Amino acid sequence: MFKSFRGAFVTNVQFQQLRLGSRIRGKPPTLARTIRERLDEINYKDELYTTRIDIGYPRFKTSEKVRINRMEHMKKLKSDKNLEQLARNQQLQVNLEDVRTEWLNTLGPLHKKQIADHYGIFEHLYGEGYFIPHLNLEVFYDLKNESFLPVCTGNVIKPAEALEPPTVAYESDGNTLWTVTMINLDGNLTENDKEYVHWFVANIPGTCIEKGDVFAEYLRPFPMKGTGYHRYVFVLYKQNGRVMYDLPKVTLSSSLAERTFVTRDWYKKNQDDITPIGLAFFQCDWDHTVKDFFHCINMKEPIYEYDFSAPYLRPQEWFPHRKPFNLYMDKYRDPKQINKEYLLRKLKGEDPFKRPPPPLKFPNAHALPHSMPSWLKLHEKKIRLRWGRVNDV
Known part of the structure; x- marks a missing residue:
């Protein structure tokens, strides 16, 4: 289209983008944002609220002498032709206890931290806080048939198998004080953002749990029917000295409301006196013993069911084809x-x-x-x- 203006011709041409005979909507690729820019904008998170804070002990640095000895040991094993021949013939026997000890002293704490992050343990306990469990915390439930059920990192334990307090073991000398807590992250009946404390023992001298101050007596797990798996977390804290927590004494006769607990607020208040160093947790879902628990506390057992929406029905047709x-x-x-x-x-x-x-x-x-x-x-x-x-x- 041409227009005459003061003796000059001005050309007004409207360009349109075409792709396979169709018009392209939006900005051209030379002006539009890239996929990376759009994803960064969608997934933007404020660093003030998403930056994670290590609240535990710093990672132990391996001395140069230990590192050299380990490398020499690895070279010696790799150069041993007899071991290679046994491994090829599938006759090499490995001591699993030595392997576990080596794993706990090297990559074990980092692996436990990764698993805990996968289950959202640190996020729901401390918010932005986390720690690396450098000290191995061993928790066992006695099954009364000369066997023990260990609490690992997310294994499933039924309520019938955890009726009584477990056995807790860790390495310590008699000159240190410890705190052990057992928290249910998913079981609060009235407040979703709070937890239940199932066990709380403080001022434990060395490994003598029975000599500690019991702030909350052990309460068996009671995951409600229809709520899936509940996470029960054991955390071991190392104290700088004797600590008198500002918490009420909770007994077996106490109500569930008195066991309501918020780990993040409690730790924030006492973070100068305690430091988390050990971690173990398990998952638990409903079984028949949960009904007995609610019967003993004179409370009706809550049962949760999914509320399905009504199925969609098309408007009725005058002559529905191919339908009985x-x-x-x-x-x-x-x-x-x-x-x-x-x-x-x-x-x-x-x-x-x-x-x-x-x-x-x-x-x-x-x-x-x-x-x-x-x-x-x-x-x-x-x-x-x-x-x-x-x-x-």
Whole structure:
């Protein structure tokens, strides 16, 4: 299109982008943002609220002498032809206890921290805080049959297997004081952002749990039916000295409301006196003993079920094609009315003083009236063969 303006020609040309004969909407690639820029904008998180803080002890640095000795030991093993031959023949025997000890002294604490992050343990305990469990915390439940069930990092333990306080073990001398807590992260009945404290023992001299100050007596796990797996976390804190926590004494006769606990607020208040160093946790879901627990505390057992939304029904059609008439119409009827009709039909042929008639030996061999529609014939055949809804009543 050309326009004359003061003796000069001005060209006004409108360019359009075309791709395979279609117009492209939006900005051209030379002006639009890249996928990386868009993802960075969508996934933006404020560093003030997302920066993680290490609240535990710093990582122990391996001395140069230990590192050199370890490298020499590895070289010696790799150069041993006898070990290589045994490994090739699948005859090499390895002491698993030595392997576990080596793992705990090297990469074990970092692996435990990664697993705890996967389960959201640190996030729900301390918010932005986390720690590396440098000290191995061993927790065992006595199964009363000369066997013990260990608490590892997320293994499943049933409520019936954790009725009594567990055995807690860790390396310590008699000159240190410790605090052990057992927290349920998912079981609070009234407040979703709070927890229940199941066990709290403080001022433990060395490894003598029985000599510590019990602020909360042990309470067995009670995951409610329909709530899935609950996370029960044991945390070991090392004290700088004797600490008198500002917490009320909780006994077995105390209510569940008195066991409401917020680990983040409690640790923030006492962070100058304690430092987390050990971690162990397990998962627990409902079994029959949970019902007994609520019966003992005179409380009705809460049962949770998923509230499914009503199924979507299309508007009724005047002539539904390729759909059985009776099944199509039953979608828009009250299910109670349908069951009532089946029940009345079933009771119609019942006589309390006579034996029921014998079933048809060959149900499909008995002909149905020719005037009966196809959908009703199929309905009668299902009743004869006892298929479908006739078995629900």
